[in-house]
Amino acid sequence: MNKKSKSEEVGKASFKNLSGFQIKSLYDPEDISNLDYKKDLGRPGEYPFTRGVHETMYRGRPWTIRQLGSLDSPTEANRRARHLIQMGATGASYCFDMPTIMGRDSDDLLSKGEVGSCGGVAVDSIVDMRNILEGIDLEKISFNFVSNAQSVAILAFFIAVAEERGIPLNKLTGTLQNDILKEYQAQKSFYFPPRPSMRLVIDSIVYSSEHLPRFNPISISGYHIASAGATPVQELAFTLANGFTYVEEVMKAGIAVDNFAPRLSFFFKVHNDFFENIAKYRAARRMWARTMREKFKAKDPRSLRFRVHTQTSGSSLTAQQAENNIIRVTIQALSAVLAGTQSLHTNAYDEAFSIPTSKSEKLALRTQQIIAFESGVANTVDPLGGSYYMEALTNEMEAKAWNYINKVDEMGGMIAAIEKGYPQGLIAEAAAQYQRDIEEKKRIIVGLNEFADEEEAEGEIREKDPAFEKQKVADLMELKKNRDQNKVKTCLDEIRNVIQGTENVMPSLIKAVKLHVTLGELVEVMRESFGDYSDVSVY
Amino acid sequence: MNKEKLLRVMVAKPGLDGHDRGARVVARALRDAGVEVIYTGLHQTPTQIVNAAAQEDVDAIGLSILSGAHMTIFAEVMDLLREREMPEVLVFGGGAIPKKDKDKLQSMGVGEIFTPGTDTRDIIEYLKKAFDFRG
Numbered sequence: 292m293n294k295k296s297k298s299e300e301v302g303k304a305s306f307k308n309l310s311g312f313q314i315k316s317l318y319d320p321e322d323i324s325n326l327d328y329k330k331d332l333g334r335p336g337e338y339p340f341t342r343g344v345h346e347t348m349y350r351g352r353p354w355t356i357r358q359l360g361s362l363d364s365p366t367e368a369n370r371r372a373r374h375l376i377q378m379g380a381t382g383a384s385y386c387f388d389m390p391t392i393m394g395r396d397s398d399d400l401l402s403k404g405e406v407g408s409c410g411g412v413a414v415d416s417i418v419d420m421r422n423i424l425e426g427i428d429l430e431k432i433s434f435n436f437v438s439n440a441q442s443v444a445i446l447a448f449f450i451a452v453a454e455e456r457g458i459p460l461n462k463l464t465g466t467l468q469n470d471i472l473k474e475y476q477a478q479k480s481f482y483f484p485p486r487p488s489m490r491l492v493i494d495s496i497v498y499s500s501e502h503l504p505r506f507n508p509i510s511i512s513g514y515h516i517a518s519a520g521a522t523p524v525q526e527l528a529f530t531l532a533n534g535f536t537y538v539e540e541v542m543k544a545g546i547a548v549d550n551f552a553p554r555l556s557f558f559f560k561v562h563n564d565f566f567e568n569i570a571k572y573r574a575a576r577r578m579w580a581r582t583m584r585e586k587f588k589a590k591d592p593r594s595l596r597f598r599v600h601t602q603t604s605g606s607s608l609t610a611q612q613a614e615n616n617i618i619r620v621t622i623q624a625l626s627a628v629l630a631g632t633q634s635l636h637t638n639a640y641d642e643a644f645s646i647p648t649s650k651s652e653k654l655a656l657r658t659q660q661i662i663a664f665e666s667g668v669a670n671t672v673d674p675l676g677g678s679y680y681m682e683a684l685t686n687e688m689e690a691k692a693w694n695y696i697n698k699v700d701e702m703g704g705m706i707a708a709i710e711k712g713y714p715q716g717l718i719a720e721a722a723a724q725y726q727r728d729i730e731e732k733k734r735i736i737v738g739l740n741e742f743a744d745e746e747e748a749e750g751e752i753r754e755k756d757p758a759f760e761k762q763k764v765a766d767l768m769e770l771k772k773n774r775d776q777n778k779v780k781t782c783l784d785e786i787r788n789v790i791q792g793t794e795n796v797m798p799s800l801i802k803a804v805k806l807h808v809t810l811g812e813l814v815e816v817m818r819e820s821f822g823d824y825s826d827v828s829v830y
Numbered sequence: 831m832n833k834e835k836l837l838r839v840m841v842a843k844p845g846l847d848g849h850d851r852g853a854r855v856v857a858r859a860l861r862d863a864g865v866e867v868i869y870t871g872l873h874q875t876p877t878q879i880v881n882a883a884a885q886e887d888v889d890a891i892g893l894s895i896l897s898g899a900h901m902t903i904f905a906e907v908m909d910l911l912r913e914r915e916m917p918e919v920l921v922f923g924g925g926a927i928p929k930k931d932k933d934k935l936q937s938m939g940v941g942e943i944f945t946p947g948t949d950t951r952d953i954i955e956y957l958k959k960a961f962d963f964r965g
Contacts, residue, residue, distance in 0.1 A: 389846040389897050393873070401875065404902025405846055479848025479872055519851050606851070609947045643946045644928050646898065719854055726855050730949050739947045752928045755898060828871040830854035830861075 308567040310524035312687055318679035326682055331577070335672045339580040341573050341685070342673040343631040344596040349669035355634035356659045357600065358652065359384045359437065363407025363759050365414065365422035373426060382465070383427065386437040387411040392480050394441050396811030397763045406760040410646040415767045415811065417804045420448035429458045434465035440481050442469040443491045444810045447800035466507040466556060469495060472533040472705055473512050476714040477519035482814065483821040485706045491796065493540050498797040500551040509537060510600065512558040518606045520722025523562060523571050524688055528695035529714050530557065531578055536705045538587055548587050552594035561623040561630070562604045568623070569675060570684035572599065572630035578689055601632040608643040612738030616640035621658050628662055629675055635659055645752045712827045719829045767809070774807040782808050783816045790820045837961055840888045842870040842879045844895060844903045852924055853894035859950035865957065876906035883919060889961055890920040900927050904935050920960055924948065
């Protein structure tokens with residue numbers, strides 16, 4: 292290749308961020324001449340919260356280091372959580388294996404080979420939830436469940452175990468991911484069509500607002516949208532549009548905005564472009580606060596706060612020269628902190644080819660601790676606020692995100708837009724463009740399309756226990772054999788009735804799981820009424 | 831294969847996992863390169879995939895698996911192809927698959943395994959070579 296044309300090509304692309312904005316060589320006061328400090332930025336902890344949702348940010352309390360991960364069996368997941376709590380963690384975080392995520396029991400034919408997969412724990416019945424929570428103080432520890440379509444079942448298991456242990460529900464803290472809209476757009480872990488799925492989400496938010504006032508019943512997630520290929524500005528736009536949709540739907544169910552909005556939480560991804568990440572968060576806080584106040588008439592300041600969890604970018608990790616991922620994770624994590632995240636998960640460097648080992652997991656945790664305790668970046672709030680570039684980028688991010696959100700509104704809202712394949716189409720297009728940019732070297736990925744090695748050895752791999760799946764299936768079959776079958780049938784009939792009506796589904800689910808009705812059975816009885824959903828496969 | 835005929839490739843997403851970015855990006859790149867692509871969509875069982883491959887008379891099946899279930903799923907697809915007497919169908923794949931499993935899969939008769947970071951042009955080259963396809 293001609294050297295000159297190559298450097299021109301590289302140069303051209305590198306002046307665009309991932310959202311495709313053309314970045315100027317210099318920003319000066321002209322670029323932010325319309326910026327009104329009080330109106331557009333304000334002090335941290337004050338409307339419109341551009342500079343942060345808390346007044347003192349990390350000086351008051353550092354961000355929560357929340358490393359996600361479970362191991363295949365409930366007992367192992369419990370052991371891991373207890374170990375982390377012993378080391379000072381105040382939260383436990385659980386993700387689930389693919390069958391649990393897809394509403395299938397371990398003994399389902401479709402679950403074969405996937406029980407305990409994806410570094411997640413297999414949950415079939417209340418017995419598994421009892422084991423997961425065994426010996427952990429439910430009043431002191433906050434619990435995060437990365438559950439989506441299966442969230443009502445997971446919430447029912449959690450509540451049922453708490454009730455068995457005599458814990459008042461108003462003491463429970465934690466978060467359910469429970470964001471079904473992004474599943475249709477991106478992660479694709481759905482089983483029912485969007486509208487009945489929304490009803491389950493709304494039932495769980497309404498139930499939580501009445502019984503679990505300290506629990507976040509939803510984490511509205513851009514992470515997966517970005518991982519599926521969306522650009523950062525699309526991630527911002529679709530996440531907020533999804534958030535506004537949940538607000539509208541819960542209000543339609545008769546709950547006043549300030550009775551649930553303070554408990555809505557968010558989840559973003561930080562990708563490779565450092566400043567773009569930060570602008571996305573600053574724009575998100577301002578857009579959320581203004582819309583909640585102006586459109587939804589929220590009065591409680593807590594309803595206006597865009598509280599966000601962050602994870603570094605899984606899709607930016609490379610299998611080639613995998614140790615380079617340590618540096619990528621560090622830069623991404625630093626941007627999340629400068630963006631004012633409330634909590635953070637740093638990825639392990641080996642995730643492009645394996646479930647993390649304990650060594651890589653530990654290094655990911657240490658990365659955050661070095662940023663928190665050695666770098667000094669947490670000593671002041673929003674240190675980039677007022678930068679000509681940062682403020683101009685924040686404004687551009689906001690303006691372009693509104694274009695997408697307005698388009699969704701024109702289509703009749705997010706559910707209609709999903710049914711028309713609008714976000715899915717844009718995400719597929721962006722994913723293809725990103726791949727083309729890498730192949731044409733318009734975007735350089737070190738060790739992949741530039742500075743690559745010929746051949747390299749692979750690091751240590753975490754092995755899955757082959758006996759686990761067999762044992763899990765055997766235990767489940769034993770449980771199904773030994774329960775009161777008449778009561779199970781009565782419970783399922785009751786759920787069927789509730790599903791066909793408009794009553795909140797949560798009480799009947801909680802009752803059923805206490806009698807050993809399984810997750811797969813709950814989903815199956817709902818499927819009879821709701822039907823299956825298959826995706827519009829856009830590529 | 832007959833060089834007059836277009837190369838037909840099924841891109842399949844077996845199992846319960848919905849992470850389909852790789853499958854969709856590859857499907858699109860193959861289509862853009864002049865390959866006839868049949869994308870199965872999500873959550874397919876090995877039986878559904880092999881049935882569809884037979885019906886569609888494809889030359890190759892590309893399986894995308896990120897859940898860690900690759901050893902089970904590839905083995906089942908290979909067994910089914912043997913049972914159905916479709917040995918001419920090339921099975922290749924991609925996803926989060928460690929090198930040592932790649933070797934085991936290839937000893938089962940699976941073709942190339944493309945891991946994250948693969949240039950889609952390498953996949954196209956591989957298929958062209960395998961089928962002497964001129965595009």
